[in-house]
Amino acid sequence: MENKTNIELNQLENKPVSDKYLVFGSPNFNDEEYTEIVEVLKSNWIGTGPRAHRFEEMFCAYKGADYAVSVNSCTAGLFLSLLATGLEMGDEVLVCSMTFCATANVVEHIKAKPVLVDCELNTMNVSIDDLKRKITPKTKGIILVHFAGRPISNIREIVEIAKEKNIAVIEDCAHAIETELDGQKAGTFGDIASFSFYVTKNITTGEGGMIITNNKEYADKVKVLALHGMSKDAWKRFSDDGYNHYEVVYPGYKYNMTDLQAALGIKQLEKIDPFYQKREKIWNFYNDALKDLPLITPYKVEANSIHAYHLYTILLELEKLNITRDQFITLMHKENIGTGVHYRAIHLQKYYRETYNYRPEDFPNATRISERTVSLPLSSGMSDSDMKNVVTAIKKIVAQHGK
Numbered sequence: 001m002e003n004k005t006n007i008e009l010n011q012l013e014n015k016p017v018s019d020k021y022l023v024f025g026s027p028n029f030n031d032e033e034y035t036e037i038v039e040v041l042k043s044n045w046i047g048t049g050p051r052a053h054r055f056e057e058m059f060c061a062y063k064g065a066d067y068a069v070s071v072n073s074c075t076a077g078l079f080l081s082l083l084a085t086g087l088e089m090g091d092e093v094l095v096c097s098m099t100f101c102a103t104a105n106v107v108e109h110i111k112a113k114p115v116l117v118d119c120e121l122n123t124m125n126v127s128i129d130d131l132k133r134k135i136t137p138k139t140k141g142i143i144l145v146h147f148a149g150r151p152i153s154n155i156r157e158i159v160e161i162a163k164e165k166n167i168a169v170i171e172d173c174a175h176a177i178e179t180e181l182d183g184q185k186a187g188t189f190g191d192i193a194s195f196s197f198y199v200t201k202n203i204t205t206g207e208g209g210m211i212i213t214n215n216k217e218y219a220d221k222v223k224v225l226a227l228h229g230m231s232k233d234a235w236k237r238f239s240d241d242g243y244n245h246y247e248v249v250y251p252g253y254k255y256n257m258t259d260l261q262a263a264l265g266i267k268q269l270e271k272i273d274p275f276y277q278k279r280e281k282i283w284n285f286y287n288d289a290l291k292d293l294p295l296i297t298p299y300k301v302e303a304n305s306i307h308a309y310h311l312y313t314i315l316l317e318l319e320k321l322n323i324t325r326d327q328f329i330t331l332m333h334k335e336n337i338g339t340g341v342h343y344r345a346i347h348l349q350k351y352y353r354e355t356y357n358y359r360p361e362d363f364p365n366a367t368r369i370s371e372r373t374v375s376l377p378l379s380s381g382m383s384d385s386d387m388k389n390v391v392t393a394i395k396k397i398v399a400q401h402g403k
């Protein structure tokens with residue numbers, strides 16, 4: 001349940017949420033999105049069509065990538081990326097344990113083996129030392145997550161190692177739309193990358209994802225796989241040029257993005273800079289307001305990098321508090337503040353710990369973070385009083401529960 005926000009939990013439990021409740025990861029829409037959605041409905045073309053195509057072009061330009069293929073989730077994008085790069089049953093794929101389950105699940109979906117790697121304690125990104133230790137002759141893929149939107153600072157070194165050993169590099173950019181390292185954008189370091197437009201993400205289409213790559217063969221492959229393995233997509237079939245038959249060239253999947261989703265994506269991408277500036281303001285406000293409390297604020301943004309400010313994750317100093325992390329979250333909830341846990345690491349999850357006999361101590365950094373981390377609200381739609389309320393609630397709780 002750890003990826004569910006408190007409002008989602010309330011919905012599951014059928015509890016009304018008060019107007020005063022600050023929802024974790026709430027989207028930021030206004031009349032531009034409302035008008036555009038009505039336009040799509042009036043156009044009578046709500047499936048995959050011109051808007052999905054336009055969103056792909058805009059995303060390509062934003063990222064400076066050669067190809068972009070829109071899909072219905074980042075998870076679908078990761079799965080298709082694994083197929084496109086030729087990974088298959090029995091291969092080993094390195095995955096950092098400090099990530100959302102989807103990063104590892106997709107490896108299971110192709111019947112390959114996710115080999116978990118510990119993270120760094122400060123950046124929460126993959127530990128290159130542990131990654132090197134985990135490479136075997138069976139390693140055929142690495143999925144790299146830019147955690148919380150922070151670029152993996154040694155990603156070029158990892159890509160070099162992978163090239164030498166003929167290992168495919170897939171970037172999981174679910175948190176990393178705006179992320180850059182030395183002027184290079186996240187998603188352009190490896191062979192192929194997948195982005196998320198889930199509701200809590202920096203820009204959202206409700207559900208949605210985008211694959212980018214500079215490799216034409218991979219782009220063509222994911223495009224076909226995302227729509228039943230058909231050689232032509234629906235809106236091209238019914239174009240003014242006349243009817244075109246499709247060929248099924250592979251038993252593909254149903255992962256295409258609709259124009260309804262893309263309409264949101266287009267409007268949201270147009271506002272990516274002001275959204276970013278707002279989150280940066282909240283980030284700096286938290287950094288300053290929380291610095292003397294029994295918690296660790298996010299590691300500094302490293303030089304020559306752009307952090308996407310997707311998640312503001314604090315680590316509670318449990319030695320100085322008489323409550324657990326989960327009790328802290330419940331108390332925040334009672335103060336009308338929704339928070340998140342990103343994440344309880346993969347090796348601690350039932351399926352992975354039982355299938356691969358992982359123990360907490362096998363990944364000491366990811367385990368430590370799993371027990372202490374709390375993500376604070378960081379939506380671009382937040383008001384000044386929202387961010388002050390978050391800090392007031394934290395100060396109240398630590399004052400009552402400090403040792």
Ligand SMILES: Cc1ncc(COP(=O)(O)O)c(C=O)c1O
Pocket residue numbers: 072073074075076099100102103145172174175195196197198208209
């Ligand atoms: C690191 C990471 N990878 C993958 C995903 C999956 O994204 P989606 O919900 O778009 O499938 C998420 C979603 O939260 C994520 O945080």
